[in-house]
Amino acid sequence: MRLLIIGSVALDSIKTPFGKADKALGGSATYFSLAATRFASPAIVAVVGDDFKVSDEKILKAAKIDVSGLQKARGKTFTWGGEYSFDLNSRLTLFTHLNVFENFKPQLSPAHKKSRYVFLGNIHPSLQIEVLQQIEKPKFVGLDTMNYWIEKTPKELATVLKLVDVLIINDSEARQLSKEHNLVKATKKIFLMIKKNSTIVIKRGEHGLLLFGHGSSMFHLPGYPLEDAADPTGAGDSFAGGFFGYLAKTDDVSWPNLKKACVYGSVMASFCVEAMGTKRLEKISDGEIKQRIKDFKNLTHFDTY
Amino acid sequence: MRLLIIGSVALDSIKTPFGKADKALGGSATYFSLAATRFASPAIVAVVGDDFKVSDEKILKAAKIDVSGLQKARGKTFTWGGEYSFDLNSRLTLFTHLNVFENFKPQLSPAHKKSRYVFLGNIHPSLQIEVLQQIEKPKFVGLDTMNYWIEKTPKELATVLKLVDVLIINDSEARQLSKEHNLVKATKKIFLMIKKNSTIVIKRGEHGLLLFGHGSSMFHLPGYPLEDAADPTGAGDSFAGGFFGYLAKTDDVSWPNLKKACVYGSVMASFCVEAMGTKRLEKISDGEIKQRIKDFKNLTHFDTY
16 A cells, blocks of 8 residues: 655754764654555655755665655755753754755655555644645545644644544643643543544653554553663654554554554664664664564563463 | 561551542551452551551451551551642652651561561561561562662662562662663663562553563563542552462462563552542452453553464
8 A cells, every 4th residue: 555654854963872973864754764664665755955965865765765755955954953861761952954844845746646544744734734635545644743833833733633544642742732631531632633533642752652542442552671772763753654554564444453553663663762863774674573573562461361 | 378468557648639638548568468358368467556546457357358467556657648749640758757667576476477478568678587587488579679778778678689589669769779770771780689580570650560580571561541540659569469469369470470460460559549548449349350451451462463
Protein backbone atom coordinates (compact mmCIF):
# COMPACT_ATOMS: atom_id res chain seq x y z
CA MET A 1 0.00 0.00 0.00
CA ARG A 2 1.23 3.48 -0.86
CA LEU A 3 2.52 5.37 2.19
CA LEU A 4 3.11 9.10 2.17
CA ILE A 5 4.70 11.33 4.80
CA ILE A 6 4.49 15.09 4.73
CA GLY A 7 6.94 16.57 7.18
CA SER A 8 10.34 18.15 7.52
CA VAL A 9 13.71 17.23 6.15
CA ALA A 10 16.12 19.16 8.30
CA LEU A 11 19.72 19.80 9.21
CA ASP A 12 19.94 19.28 12.97
CA SER A 13 22.53 20.45 15.45
CA ILE A 14 22.32 18.16 18.46
CA LYS A 15 24.24 18.17 21.71
CA THR A 16 23.91 15.35 24.23
CA PRO A 17 26.07 14.48 27.26
CA PHE A 18 27.67 11.82 25.03
CA GLY A 19 28.36 13.66 21.80
CA LYS A 20 27.33 16.25 19.28
CA ALA A 21 26.36 16.54 15.66
CA ASP A 22 26.33 19.56 13.37
CA LYS A 23 23.99 19.99 10.43
CA ALA A 24 23.16 16.33 10.53
CA LEU A 25 20.35 14.90 8.41
CA GLY A 26 17.15 15.05 10.45
CA GLY A 27 13.51 16.12 10.43
CA SER A 28 10.26 14.25 10.93
CA ALA A 29 9.99 13.00 7.32
CA THR A 30 13.54 11.70 7.44
CA TYR A 31 13.16 9.69 10.66
CA PHE A 32 9.66 8.52 9.71
CA SER A 33 10.70 7.25 6.29
CA LEU A 34 13.97 5.64 7.44
CA ALA A 35 11.88 3.60 9.91
CA ALA A 36 8.92 2.94 7.58
CA THR A 37 11.08 1.77 4.71
CA ARG A 38 11.91 -1.43 6.59
CA PHE A 39 8.30 -2.55 6.09
CA ALA A 40 6.79 -0.52 3.22
CA SER A 41 7.78 1.94 0.48
CA PRO A 42 7.37 5.42 1.91
CA ALA A 43 7.35 8.60 -0.15
CA ILE A 44 8.47 11.92 1.31
CA VAL A 45 6.83 15.26 0.61
CA ALA A 46 9.11 18.00 1.93
CA VAL A 47 11.40 20.83 0.88
CA VAL A 48 15.13 21.45 1.23
CA GLY A 49 17.43 24.35 0.35
CA ASP A 50 20.64 24.80 -1.66
CA ASP A 51 22.73 23.69 1.32
CA PHE A 52 21.20 20.20 1.36
CA LYS A 53 24.03 17.78 0.75
CA VAL A 54 24.07 15.19 -2.02
CA SER A 55 25.41 12.75 0.56
CA ASP A 56 22.30 13.25 2.70
CA GLU A 57 20.01 12.68 -0.27
CA LYS A 58 22.01 9.53 -0.98
CA ILE A 59 21.19 8.24 2.51
CA LEU A 60 17.47 8.52 1.74
CA LYS A 61 17.82 7.00 -1.72
CA ALA A 62 19.98 4.15 -0.46
CA ALA A 63 17.18 3.35 1.99
CA LYS A 64 14.78 3.02 -0.98
CA ILE A 65 12.72 6.02 0.04
CA ASP A 66 10.79 7.75 -2.76
CA VAL A 67 12.25 11.28 -2.75
CA SER A 68 10.49 12.44 -5.93
CA GLY A 69 8.36 14.70 -3.70
CA LEU A 70 11.41 16.30 -2.08
CA GLN A 71 11.39 19.80 -3.56
CA LYS A 72 14.50 21.92 -3.81
CA ALA A 73 14.04 25.62 -3.17
CA ARG A 74 16.42 28.58 -3.13
CA GLY A 75 17.54 29.36 0.38
CA LYS A 76 18.56 27.36 3.40
CA THR A 77 17.21 24.03 4.62
CA PHE A 78 15.08 23.97 7.77
CA THR A 79 17.40 23.73 10.78
CA TRP A 80 16.86 22.83 14.41
CA GLY A 81 19.32 22.97 17.29
CA GLY A 82 18.81 21.29 20.63
CA GLU A 83 20.67 20.28 23.74
CA TYR A 84 19.72 17.38 26.04
CA SER A 85 19.94 17.13 29.82
CA PHE A 86 22.33 14.62 31.40
CA ASP A 87 19.63 11.93 31.60
CA LEU A 88 18.28 12.65 28.08
CA ASN A 89 14.80 13.18 29.53
CA SER A 90 14.51 16.86 28.78
CA ARG A 91 15.84 19.06 26.04
CA LEU A 92 16.32 22.71 25.33
CA THR A 93 15.58 23.99 21.83
CA LEU A 94 18.44 26.35 20.99
CA PHE A 95 17.03 27.51 17.66
CA THR A 96 14.47 26.67 14.97
CA HIS A 97 14.87 28.24 11.54
CA LEU A 98 12.05 27.33 9.16
CA ASN A 99 13.96 28.78 6.17
CA VAL A 100 12.66 27.25 2.91
CA PHE A 101 9.87 25.57 4.86
CA GLU A 102 8.27 28.96 5.47
CA ASN A 103 6.91 29.27 1.94
CA PHE A 104 6.40 25.59 1.25
CA LYS A 105 3.27 24.88 -0.81
CA PRO A 106 3.30 21.16 -1.50
CA GLN A 107 1.83 20.02 -4.83
CA LEU A 108 1.42 16.28 -4.85
CA SER A 109 2.28 14.24 -7.94
CA PRO A 110 -0.46 12.07 -9.49
CA ALA A 111 1.21 9.00 -7.99
CA HIS A 112 1.37 10.51 -4.49
CA LYS A 113 -2.29 11.55 -4.69
CA LYS A 114 -3.12 7.85 -4.80
CA SER A 115 -1.51 7.22 -1.38
CA ARG A 116 -3.69 5.16 0.95
CA TYR A 117 -1.69 5.54 4.16
CA VAL A 118 -0.78 9.14 4.98
CA PHE A 119 1.13 10.62 7.89
CA LEU A 120 0.85 14.34 8.49
CA GLY A 121 4.03 15.22 10.36
CA ASN A 122 4.24 18.03 12.86
CA ILE A 123 3.72 21.14 10.65
CA HIS A 124 1.14 23.96 10.39
CA PRO A 125 -2.36 22.41 10.55
CA SER A 126 -3.41 24.37 7.44
CA LEU A 127 -0.60 22.76 5.50
CA GLN A 128 -1.66 19.36 6.85
CA ILE A 129 -5.22 19.98 5.58
CA GLU A 130 -3.94 21.23 2.22
CA VAL A 131 -1.95 18.05 1.66
CA LEU A 132 -4.71 15.76 2.85
CA GLN A 133 -7.19 17.38 0.46
CA GLN A 134 -4.97 16.41 -2.44
CA ILE A 135 -5.11 12.72 -1.54
CA GLU A 136 -7.82 11.04 -3.57
CA LYS A 137 -8.90 8.19 -1.33
CA PRO A 138 -6.95 8.09 1.92
CA LYS A 139 -7.58 4.92 3.90
CA PHE A 140 -5.73 5.64 7.12
CA VAL A 141 -4.41 9.05 8.11
CA GLY A 142 -2.13 9.86 11.03
CA LEU A 143 -1.34 13.19 12.59
CA ASP A 144 1.37 14.57 14.81
CA THR A 145 1.21 18.02 16.33
CA MET A 146 2.87 20.01 19.13
CA ASN A 147 2.30 22.61 21.84
CA TYR A 148 3.02 25.44 19.39
CA TRP A 149 0.02 24.59 17.15
CA ILE A 150 -2.20 23.76 20.14
CA GLU A 151 -1.59 27.31 21.39
CA LYS A 152 -1.31 29.32 18.17
CA THR A 153 -3.69 27.65 15.68
CA PRO A 154 -6.40 25.92 17.73
CA LYS A 155 -9.09 26.45 15.07
CA GLU A 156 -7.08 24.97 12.21
CA LEU A 157 -5.96 22.13 14.47
CA ALA A 158 -9.60 21.40 15.43
CA THR A 159 -10.44 21.07 11.73
CA VAL A 160 -7.64 18.66 10.87
CA LEU A 161 -8.26 16.57 14.01
CA LYS A 162 -11.68 15.68 12.58
CA LEU A 163 -10.02 14.19 9.49
CA VAL A 164 -7.55 11.72 10.95
CA ASP A 165 -7.70 8.07 11.97
CA VAL A 166 -4.87 8.14 14.46
CA LEU A 167 -3.49 10.99 16.52
CA ILE A 168 0.07 10.42 17.73
CA ILE A 169 1.09 12.92 20.41
CA ASN A 170 3.10 12.96 23.59
CA ASP A 171 1.66 13.05 27.10
CA SER A 172 2.27 16.75 27.76
CA GLU A 173 0.58 17.63 24.44
CA ALA A 174 -2.39 15.42 25.32
CA ARG A 175 -2.67 17.22 28.66
CA GLN A 176 -2.44 20.61 27.00
CA LEU A 177 -4.98 19.76 24.29
CA SER A 178 -7.53 18.36 26.77
CA LYS A 179 -6.75 20.53 29.79
CA GLU A 180 -6.77 17.30 31.86
CA HIS A 181 -3.78 15.92 33.74
CA ASN A 182 -5.01 12.33 34.08
CA LEU A 183 -4.25 10.61 30.76
CA VAL A 184 -7.35 8.38 30.76
CA LYS A 185 -9.55 11.44 31.27
CA ALA A 186 -7.48 13.46 28.77
CA THR A 187 -7.97 10.78 26.15
CA LYS A 188 -11.73 10.68 26.70
CA LYS A 189 -11.88 14.41 26.00
CA ILE A 190 -9.66 14.14 22.93
CA PHE A 191 -11.87 11.38 21.52
CA LEU A 192 -14.64 14.00 21.38
CA MET A 193 -12.38 16.24 19.25
CA ILE A 194 -11.39 13.68 16.64
CA LYS A 195 -13.09 11.59 13.96
CA LYS A 196 -15.37 8.85 15.27
CA ASN A 197 -13.77 5.44 15.84
CA SER A 198 -10.27 6.86 15.64
CA THR A 199 -7.28 5.84 17.67
CA ILE A 200 -4.97 7.81 19.94
CA VAL A 201 -1.34 7.04 20.70
CA ILE A 202 0.10 8.84 23.71
CA LYS A 203 3.89 8.78 23.69
CA ARG A 204 5.58 8.93 27.09
CA GLY A 205 9.27 9.14 26.19
CA GLU A 206 11.35 6.49 27.96
CA HIS A 207 8.15 5.25 29.63
CA GLY A 208 6.77 4.03 26.33
CA LEU A 209 3.26 4.59 25.04
CA LEU A 210 -0.44 4.05 25.51
CA LEU A 211 -2.76 3.17 22.63
CA PHE A 212 -6.45 3.98 23.08
CA GLY A 213 -9.31 3.08 20.77
CA HIS A 214 -11.97 0.67 19.64
CA GLY A 215 -14.40 1.22 22.47
CA SER A 216 -12.53 1.53 25.72
CA SER A 217 -9.60 -0.67 24.70
CA MET A 218 -6.15 0.24 26.00
CA PHE A 219 -2.72 -1.08 25.17
CA HIS A 220 0.60 -0.21 26.77
CA LEU A 221 4.16 -0.73 25.62
CA PRO A 222 7.21 0.26 27.66
CA GLY A 223 10.18 2.00 26.14
CA TYR A 224 12.82 -0.66 25.62
CA PRO A 225 15.21 -0.43 28.61
CA LEU A 226 18.53 0.47 27.00
CA GLU A 227 21.87 0.53 28.74
CA ASP A 228 23.33 3.10 26.41
CA ALA A 229 20.81 5.56 25.01
CA ALA A 230 22.72 8.10 22.95
CA ASP A 231 20.24 10.55 21.40
CA PRO A 232 16.42 10.65 21.60
CA THR A 233 16.11 12.97 18.58
CA GLY A 234 13.67 11.47 16.07
CA ALA A 235 12.48 8.65 18.35
CA GLY A 236 8.84 9.79 18.10
CA ASP A 237 8.99 10.04 14.30
CA SER A 238 10.76 6.68 14.09
CA PHE A 239 7.91 5.23 16.14
CA ALA A 240 5.36 6.72 13.74
CA GLY A 241 7.37 5.41 10.79
CA GLY A 242 7.55 1.86 12.10
CA PHE A 243 3.87 2.01 13.10
CA PHE A 244 2.67 3.26 9.69
CA GLY A 245 5.16 1.13 7.75
CA TYR A 246 3.81 -2.00 9.39
CA LEU A 247 0.17 -0.96 8.85
CA ALA A 248 0.82 -0.13 5.18
CA LYS A 249 2.62 -3.45 4.67
CA THR A 250 -0.16 -5.53 6.24
CA ASP A 251 -3.04 -3.23 5.12
CA ASP A 252 -4.87 -4.15 8.31
CA VAL A 253 -6.02 -1.54 10.82
CA SER A 254 -7.83 -3.90 13.21
CA TRP A 255 -7.19 -3.48 16.95
CA PRO A 256 -4.83 -6.51 17.21
CA ASN A 257 -2.83 -5.22 14.24
CA LEU A 258 -2.69 -1.67 15.63
CA LYS A 259 -1.14 -3.19 18.77
CA LYS A 260 1.44 -5.03 16.65
CA ALA A 261 2.13 -1.85 14.70
CA CYS A 262 2.92 -0.17 18.04
CA VAL A 263 5.50 -2.88 18.71
CA TYR A 264 7.14 -2.35 15.32
CA GLY A 265 7.10 1.40 15.94
CA SER A 266 8.64 1.01 19.38
CA VAL A 267 11.31 -1.31 18.02
CA MET A 268 12.35 1.33 15.47
CA ALA A 269 12.27 4.09 18.12
CA SER A 270 14.46 2.00 20.42
CA PHE A 271 17.06 1.57 17.67
CA CYS A 272 16.85 5.26 16.79
CA VAL A 273 18.05 6.39 20.23
CA GLU A 274 21.06 4.06 20.21
CA ALA A 275 23.18 6.47 18.17
CA MET A 276 23.36 10.15 17.20
CA GLY A 277 20.83 11.33 14.66
CA THR A 278 19.88 8.83 11.96
CA LYS A 279 23.10 6.77 12.23
CA ARG A 280 21.56 3.68 13.85
CA LEU A 281 18.41 3.71 11.71
CA GLU A 282 20.56 3.64 8.57
CA LYS A 283 22.06 0.25 9.37
CA ILE A 284 19.72 -2.01 11.29
CA SER A 285 19.64 -5.58 10.02
CA ASP A 286 16.41 -7.54 9.56
CA GLY A 287 17.71 -9.97 12.16
CA GLU A 288 18.11 -7.19 14.70
CA ILE A 289 14.51 -6.09 14.13
CA LYS A 290 13.26 -9.67 14.55
CA GLN A 291 15.31 -10.11 17.71
CA ARG A 292 14.00 -6.91 19.29
CA ILE A 293 10.39 -7.88 18.54
CA LYS A 294 11.17 -11.05 20.54
CA ASP A 295 12.82 -8.99 23.25
CA PHE A 296 9.69 -6.84 23.52
CA LYS A 297 7.58 -9.98 23.84
CA ASN A 298 9.79 -11.37 26.61
CA LEU A 299 9.76 -7.99 28.31
CA THR A 300 5.97 -7.66 28.40
CA HIS A 301 4.29 -11.07 28.26
CA PHE A 302 3.47 -13.29 31.20
CA ASP A 303 1.83 -16.70 31.50
CA THR A 304 -1.90 -16.58 32.02
CA TYR A 305 -2.83 -20.22 32.46
CA MET B 1 3.55 -21.77 52.74
CA ARG B 2 4.05 -19.60 55.82
CA LEU B 3 4.51 -15.93 54.97
CA LEU B 4 5.85 -13.38 57.44
CA ILE B 5 6.13 -9.62 57.16
CA ILE B 6 8.12 -7.50 59.54
CA GLY B 7 7.24 -3.85 59.08
CA SER B 8 5.21 -1.00 60.47
CA VAL B 9 1.62 -0.76 61.57
CA ALA B 10 0.95 2.95 61.63
CA LEU B 11 -1.61 5.68 62.03
CA ASP B 12 -1.33 7.83 58.90
CA SER B 13 -2.45 11.37 58.26
CA ILE B 14 -2.84 11.77 54.53
CA LYS B 15 -3.82 14.76 52.44
CA THR B 16 -4.45 14.48 48.71
CA PRO B 17 -6.13 16.93 46.28
CA PHE B 18 -9.23 14.74 46.62
CA GLY B 19 -9.54 14.16 50.34
CA LYS B 20 -7.87 13.62 53.67
CA ALA B 21 -7.62 11.03 56.40
CA ASP B 22 -6.53 11.39 60.02
CA LYS B 23 -4.91 8.67 62.08
CA ALA B 24 -5.98 6.11 59.52
CA LEU B 25 -4.72 2.54 59.68
CA GLY B 26 -1.54 2.32 57.62
CA GLY B 27 2.07 1.16 57.63
CA SER B 28 4.01 -1.25 55.44
CA ALA B 29 2.94 -4.40 57.33
CA THR B 30 -0.72 -3.35 57.09
CA TYR B 31 -0.76 -2.75 53.33
CA PHE B 32 1.46 -5.76 52.65
CA SER B 33 -0.71 -8.17 54.64
CA LEU B 34 -4.04 -6.81 53.37
CA ALA B 35 -2.81 -7.53 49.84
CA ALA B 36 -1.07 -10.83 50.61
CA THR B 37 -4.03 -12.29 52.46
CA ARG B 38 -5.95 -12.63 49.19
CA PHE B 39 -3.53 -15.39 48.17
CA ALA B 40 -1.81 -16.72 51.31
CA SER B 41 -1.97 -16.47 55.11
CA PRO B 42 0.35 -13.68 56.16
CA ALA B 43 1.54 -13.05 59.71
CA ILE B 44 2.51 -9.59 60.89
CA VAL B 45 5.42 -8.82 63.21
CA ALA B 46 5.08 -5.22 64.38
CA VAL B 47 4.37 -3.04 67.37
CA VAL B 48 1.55 -0.60 68.20
CA GLY B 49 0.86 1.75 71.12
CA ASP B 50 -2.04 2.34 73.55
CA ASP B 51 -3.77 4.55 70.99
CA PHE B 52 -4.19 1.72 68.49
CA LYS B 53 -7.91 1.25 68.01
CA VAL B 54 -9.75 -2.01 68.46
CA SER B 55 -11.60 -1.20 65.23
CA ASP B 56 -8.30 -1.09 63.32
CA GLU B 57 -7.21 -4.42 64.77
CA LYS B 58 -10.58 -5.80 63.72
CA ILE B 59 -9.86 -4.79 60.11
CA LEU B 60 -6.71 -6.92 60.16
CA LYS B 61 -8.41 -9.84 61.89
CA ALA B 62 -11.41 -9.71 59.57
CA ALA B 63 -8.96 -10.03 56.67
CA LYS B 64 -7.65 -13.27 58.24
CA ILE B 65 -4.23 -11.82 58.96
CA ASP B 66 -2.28 -13.50 61.78
CA VAL B 67 -1.79 -10.66 64.29
CA SER B 68 -0.34 -12.81 67.06
CA GLY B 69 3.01 -11.09 66.42
CA LEU B 70 1.51 -7.62 66.76
CA GLN B 71 2.99 -6.44 70.06
CA LYS B 72 1.35 -3.79 72.18
CA ALA B 73 3.67 -1.39 73.94
CA ARG B 74 3.10 1.60 76.21
CA GLY B 75 3.23 4.82 74.27
CA LYS B 76 1.98 6.00 70.94
CA THR B 77 1.73 4.12 67.67
CA PHE B 78 4.11 5.00 64.83
CA THR B 79 2.61 7.88 62.84
CA TRP B 80 3.32 9.35 59.43
CA GLY B 81 1.85 12.45 57.85
CA GLY B 82 2.11 13.30 54.17
CA GLU B 83 0.64 15.55 51.53
CA TYR B 84 0.46 14.78 47.80
CA SER B 85 0.87 17.11 44.84
CA PHE B 86 -2.10 17.77 42.53
CA ASP B 87 -1.10 14.94 40.17
CA LEU B 88 -0.28 12.50 43.03
CA ASN B 89 3.21 12.02 41.58
CA SER B 90 5.14 13.61 44.41
CA ARG B 91 4.57 13.88 48.12
CA LEU B 92 5.84 15.85 51.03
CA THR B 93 6.41 14.07 54.34
CA LEU B 94 4.99 16.37 57.01
CA PHE B 95 6.12 14.29 59.98
CA THR B 96 7.35 10.83 60.98
CA HIS B 97 7.13 9.83 64.64
CA LEU B 98 8.62 6.39 65.32
CA ASN B 99 7.11 6.32 68.86
CA VAL B 100 6.83 2.72 70.10
CA PHE B 101 8.76 1.56 67.04
CA GLU B 102 11.89 3.18 68.40
CA ASN B 103 12.52 0.49 71.01
CA PHE B 104 11.00 -2.40 69.11
CA LYS B 105 12.91 -5.68 69.62
CA PRO B 106 10.90 -8.33 67.83
CA GLN B 107 10.96 -11.81 69.34
CA LEU B 108 9.47 -14.30 66.92
CA SER B 109 7.13 -17.04 68.15
CA PRO B 110 8.09 -20.67 67.42
CA ALA B 111 5.45 -20.75 64.67
CA HIS B 112 6.73 -17.57 63.02
CA LYS B 113 10.31 -18.86 63.12
CA LYS B 114 9.17 -21.57 60.72
CA SER B 115 8.15 -19.05 58.04
CA ARG B 116 9.45 -19.89 54.57
CA TYR B 117 8.57 -16.65 52.79
CA VAL B 118 9.71 -13.52 54.59
CA PHE B 119 9.40 -9.86 53.70
CA LEU B 120 11.58 -7.37 55.52
CA GLY B 121 9.67 -4.10 55.28
CA ASN B 122 11.38 -0.75 55.20
CA ILE B 123 12.92 -0.50 58.70
CA HIS B 124 16.45 -0.24 60.17
CA PRO B 125 18.68 -2.80 58.40
CA SER B 126 19.94 -4.08 61.78
CA LEU B 127 16.38 -4.88 62.77
CA GLN B 128 15.87 -6.62 59.42
CA ILE B 129 18.95 -8.79 60.07
CA GLU B 130 17.84 -9.52 63.65
CA VAL B 131 14.47 -10.81 62.46
CA LEU B 132 15.92 -12.80 59.59
CA GLN B 133 18.36 -14.55 61.95
CA GLN B 134 15.41 -15.85 63.95
CA ILE B 135 13.89 -17.59 60.93
CA GLU B 136 14.97 -21.22 60.91
CA LYS B 137 14.92 -22.06 57.22
CA PRO B 138 13.83 -19.12 55.07
CA LYS B 139 13.19 -20.09 51.46
CA PHE B 140 12.61 -16.72 49.83
CA VAL B 141 13.37 -13.39 51.49
CA GLY B 142 12.40 -9.96 50.22
CA LEU B 143 13.66 -6.57 51.28
CA ASP B 144 12.48 -3.01 51.00
CA THR B 145 14.61 -0.05 51.97
CA MET B 146 14.71 3.71 51.43
CA ASN B 147 16.99 6.69 50.90
CA TYR B 148 17.31 7.22 54.67
CA TRP B 149 18.99 3.83 55.26
CA ILE B 150 21.06 4.10 52.05
CA GLU B 151 22.53 7.32 53.46
CA LYS B 152 22.66 6.66 57.19
CA THR B 153 23.38 2.93 57.57
CA PRO B 154 25.23 1.83 54.41
CA LYS B 155 27.26 -0.84 56.24
CA GLU B 156 24.26 -2.54 57.86
CA LEU B 157 22.35 -2.29 54.57
CA ALA B 158 25.26 -3.91 52.70
CA THR B 159 25.11 -6.84 55.13
CA VAL B 160 21.37 -7.47 54.81
CA LEU B 161 21.49 -7.07 51.00
CA LYS B 162 23.68 -10.17 50.87
CA LEU B 163 20.94 -12.18 52.58
CA VAL B 164 17.89 -11.54 50.41
CA ASP B 165 16.42 -13.18 47.32
CA VAL B 166 14.53 -10.19 46.04
CA LEU B 167 15.17 -6.49 46.52
CA ILE B 168 12.10 -4.32 45.94
CA ILE B 169 12.99 -0.63 45.68
CA ASN B 170 11.90 2.38 43.70
CA ASP B 171 13.84 3.93 40.83
CA SER B 172 15.27 6.87 42.77
CA GLU B 173 16.50 4.51 45.51
CA ALA B 174 18.10 2.24 42.88
CA ARG B 175 19.87 5.28 41.44
CA GLN B 176 21.03 6.41 44.86
CA LEU B 177 22.24 2.95 45.87
CA SER B 178 24.18 2.41 42.64
CA LYS B 179 25.17 6.00 41.86
CA GLU B 180 24.00 5.35 38.27
CA HIS B 181 21.14 7.15 36.57
CA ASN B 182 20.48 4.59 33.83
CA LEU B 183 18.37 1.85 35.39
CA VAL B 184 19.89 -1.02 33.39
CA LYS B 185 23.37 0.07 34.50
CA ALA B 186 22.12 0.72 38.05
CA THR B 187 20.72 -2.79 38.26
CA LYS B 188 23.96 -4.35 37.04
CA LYS B 189 25.79 -2.61 39.88
CA ILE B 190 23.18 -3.61 42.47
CA PHE B 191 23.43 -7.25 41.37
CA LEU B 192 27.04 -7.12 42.60
CA MET B 193 25.82 -6.00 46.04
CA ILE B 194 23.21 -8.69 46.60
CA LYS B 195 23.11 -12.47 46.98
CA LYS B 196 23.95 -14.43 43.83
CA ASN B 197 21.00 -15.33 41.56
CA SER B 198 18.71 -12.87 43.30
CA THR B 199 16.06 -10.74 41.69
CA ILE B 200 15.52 -6.99 41.66
CA VAL B 201 12.19 -5.20 41.31
CA ILE B 202 12.44 -1.50 40.45
CA LYS B 203 9.19 0.32 41.15
CA ARG B 204 8.48 3.39 39.00
CA GLY B 205 5.27 4.74 40.52
CA GLU B 206 2.55 5.27 37.92
CA HIS B 207 4.99 4.00 35.27
CA GLY B 208 4.92 0.51 36.74
CA LEU B 209 7.92 -1.68 37.39
CA LEU B 210 10.89 -3.52 35.98
CA LEU B 211 11.87 -7.01 37.16
CA PHE B 212 15.48 -8.05 36.60
CA GLY B 213 16.99 -11.46 37.25
CA HIS B 214 17.85 -14.93 36.08
CA GLY B 215 20.75 -14.03 33.83
CA SER B 216 19.94 -10.90 31.93
CA SER B 217 16.17 -11.40 31.86
CA MET B 218 13.97 -8.33 32.12
CA PHE B 219 10.23 -7.95 32.58
CA HIS B 220 8.15 -4.79 32.55
CA LEU B 221 4.65 -4.08 33.79
CA PRO B 222 2.94 -0.71 33.45
CA GLY B 223 0.99 0.86 36.24
CA TYR B 224 -2.67 0.23 35.48
CA PRO B 225 -4.02 3.41 33.84
CA LEU B 226 -6.69 4.60 36.26
CA GLU B 227 -9.16 7.37 35.61
CA ASP B 228 -9.59 8.17 39.27
CA ALA B 229 -6.52 7.55 41.37
CA ALA B 230 -7.27 8.71 44.90
CA ASP B 231 -4.26 8.02 47.13
CA PRO B 232 -0.95 6.32 46.30
CA THR B 233 -0.10 5.65 49.98
CA GLY B 234 0.73 1.99 50.45
CA ALA B 235 0.81 1.13 46.74
CA GLY B 236 4.40 -0.14 46.95
CA ASP B 237 3.66 -2.29 50.00
CA SER B 238 0.47 -3.59 48.39
CA PHE B 239 2.57 -4.58 45.39
CA ALA B 240 5.02 -6.44 47.65
CA GLY B 241 2.08 -8.10 49.44
CA GLY B 242 0.43 -9.33 46.24
CA PHE B 243 3.82 -10.42 44.89
CA PHE B 244 4.79 -12.39 48.02
CA GLY B 245 1.26 -13.66 48.62
CA TYR B 246 1.18 -15.20 45.16
CA LEU B 247 4.69 -16.70 45.52
CA ALA B 248 3.82 -18.19 48.93
CA LYS B 249 0.57 -19.62 47.58
CA THR B 250 2.21 -21.27 44.55
CA ASP B 251 5.55 -21.99 46.30
CA ASP B 252 7.29 -21.45 42.97
CA VAL B 253 10.05 -18.87 42.48
CA SER B 254 10.89 -19.68 38.85
CA TRP B 255 11.25 -16.77 36.41
CA PRO B 256 7.81 -17.27 34.78
CA ASN B 257 6.18 -17.37 38.21
CA LEU B 258 8.07 -14.29 39.42
CA LYS B 259 6.60 -12.47 36.39
CA LYS B 260 3.12 -13.65 37.33
CA ALA B 261 3.71 -12.60 40.93
CA CYS B 262 4.52 -9.11 39.61
CA VAL B 263 1.12 -9.05 37.91
CA TYR B 264 -0.67 -10.04 41.11
CA GLY B 265 1.33 -7.42 43.00
CA SER B 266 0.51 -4.74 40.44
CA VAL B 267 -3.18 -5.67 40.53
CA MET B 268 -3.25 -5.17 44.30
CA ALA B 269 -1.31 -1.88 44.01
CA SER B 270 -3.75 -0.63 41.39
CA PHE B 271 -6.69 -1.33 43.70
CA CYS B 272 -4.89 0.25 46.64
CA VAL B 273 -4.66 3.69 44.99
CA GLU B 274 -8.38 3.74 44.11
CA ALA B 275 -9.40 4.96 47.59
CA MET B 276 -7.92 6.66 50.63
CA GLY B 277 -5.70 4.53 52.84
CA THR B 278 -6.63 0.87 53.11
CA LYS B 279 -10.31 1.38 52.23
CA ARG B 280 -10.22 -0.24 48.79
CA LEU B 281 -7.95 -3.11 49.81
CA GLU B 282 -10.42 -4.06 52.53
CA LYS B 283 -13.18 -4.86 50.10
CA ILE B 284 -11.96 -6.18 46.78
CA SER B 285 -13.88 -9.17 45.49
CA ASP B 286 -12.20 -12.22 43.99
CA GLY B 287 -14.02 -11.43 40.75
CA GLU B 288 -12.49 -7.95 40.65
CA ILE B 289 -9.00 -9.41 41.08
CA LYS B 290 -9.61 -11.93 38.28
CA GLN B 291 -10.95 -9.21 36.00
CA ARG B 292 -7.97 -6.93 36.58
CA ILE B 293 -5.53 -9.76 35.82
CA LYS B 294 -7.36 -10.05 32.49
CA ASP B 295 -7.23 -6.28 32.04
CA PHE B 296 -3.46 -6.36 32.59
CA LYS B 297 -3.16 -9.08 29.97
CA ASN B 298 -5.18 -7.10 27.43
CA LEU B 299 -3.16 -4.02 28.27
CA THR B 300 0.23 -5.63 27.69
CA HIS B 301 -0.04 -8.59 25.31
CA PHE B 302 0.12 -8.49 21.54
CA ASP B 303 -0.11 -11.17 18.87
CA THR B 304 3.21 -12.62 17.83
CA TYR B 305 2.26 -15.01 15.05
